[in-house]
Amino acid sequence: MPFIIDxxxxxxxxxxxxxxxxxxxxxxxxxxxxxxxxxxxxxxFKEVYLKDKFENLYSTWERNTKYxxxxxxxxxxxxxxxIINMGEDAIPLIIDxxxxxxxxxxxxxxxxxxxxxxxxxxSTVEDICKRWVKYYRG
Amino acid sequence: xxxxxxxxxxxxxxxxxxMEDSNFExxxxxxxxxxxxxxxxxxxxxxxxxxxxxxxxxxxxxxKVDWPFNAxxxxxxxxxxxxxxxxxxxxxxNGDYEAGFKKVVIYEKNGAATHMARxxxxxxxxxxxxxxxxxxxxxxxxxxxxxxxxxxxxxxIYLKKSMN
Numbered sequence: 129m130p131f132i133i134d135x136x137x138x139x140x141x142x143x144x145x146x147x148x149x150x151x152x153x154x155x156x157x158x159x160x161x162x163x164x165x166x167x168x169x170x171x172x173f174k175e176v177y178l179k180d181k182f183e184n185l186y187s188t189w190e191r192n193t194k195y196x197x198x199x200x201x202x203x204x205x206x207x208x209x210x211i212i213n214m215g216e217d218a219i220p221l222i223i224d225x226x227x228x229x230x231x232x233x234x235x236x237x238x239x240x241x242x243x244x245x246x247x248x249x250x251s252t253v254e255d256i257c258k259r260w261v262k263y264y265r266g
Numbered sequence: 267x268x269x270x271x272x273x274x275x276x277x278x279x280x281x282x283x284x285m286e287d288s289n290f291e292x293x294x295x296x297x298x299x300x301x302x303x304x305x306x307x308x309x310x311x312x313x314x315x316x317x318x319x320x321x322x323x324x325x326x327x328x329x330k331v332d333w334p335f336n337a338x339x340x341x342x343x344x345x346x347x348x349x350x351x352x353x354x355x356x357x358x359x360n361g362d363y364e365a366g367f368k369k370v371v372i373y374e375k376n377g378a379a380t381h382m383a384r385x386x387x388x389x390x391x392x393x394x395x396x397x398x399x400x401x402x403x404x405x406x407x408x409x410x411x412x413x414x415x416x417x418x419x420x421x422x423i424y425l426k427k428s429m430n
Contacts, residue, residue: 193401245327252329
């Protein structure tokens with residue numbers, strides 16, 4: 129018959145909870161907790177996460193390629209490709225950026241959407257950035 | 267305001283020899299053209315390699331791309347020489363100012379073409395050089411050597427063209 133001399137340590141995860149009280153007619157009352165309100169807002173998380181991710185990719189891409197005159201080198205940069213891979217999530221972030229500073233980043237919109245806003249007449253990069261902003265914002 | 271101390275400082279970080287260049291100035295920030303187009307005095311399109319059957323082409327919004335004179339479909343010194351000799355430039359020995367001539371220069375890094383600059387020929391800037399830095403700023407610089415950097419390597423081949 130084995131004789132157990134000790135038990136393995138009991139790993140416990142402690143969580144701290146701060147309970148707010150309020151007083152009603154001199155009585156301490158614990159409010160009813162709506163646990164749904166404690167759930168992280170997924171939309172907010174996604175927005176903050178995507179914005180941060182985009183800004184990192186954009187600034188690195190700009191640093192890597194701003195002095196290059198080869199279009200292939202500009203769009204084949206890994207960071208530009210990652211912006212493309214963000215798909216439609218990247219569109220509002222690109223629109224904000226080309227509104228602030230017109231640039232060849234607008235080419236990412238052509239690739240993500242498969243659309244072109246070039247009309248019959250000639251347009252410069254700056255013209256087309258304004259056109260994309262107007263088109264997107266309606 | 268383009269030629270601010272902040273913008274100048276950003277450029278100098280990448281092209282440190284501009285620090286002591288009294289002619290260094292940021293004069294444009296248009297993304298509408300690149301350095302090769304600028305060397306040929308074109309400011310409304312990019313000149314970049316392109317398959318012959320697609321020239322000129324609008325592949326992306328806002329930018330017409332051309333690689334003129336049936337140049338080889340490669341971003342190379344050979345292709346740039348083809349284009350600029352087609353524009354009546356001929357190879358010369360240096361970037362010193364010569365009255366009556368336009369000059370351009372091809373930069374190379376590790377044997378590969380990276381950039382072009384051109385010498386200005388009139389006004390108060392006569393004799394100094396001008397470069398479009400990719401999709402970024404256009405700058406003035408006293409000599410081609412002042413853009414020596416990890417980005418562009420060194421000026422390697424000079425070409426000149428008579429203005430007469």
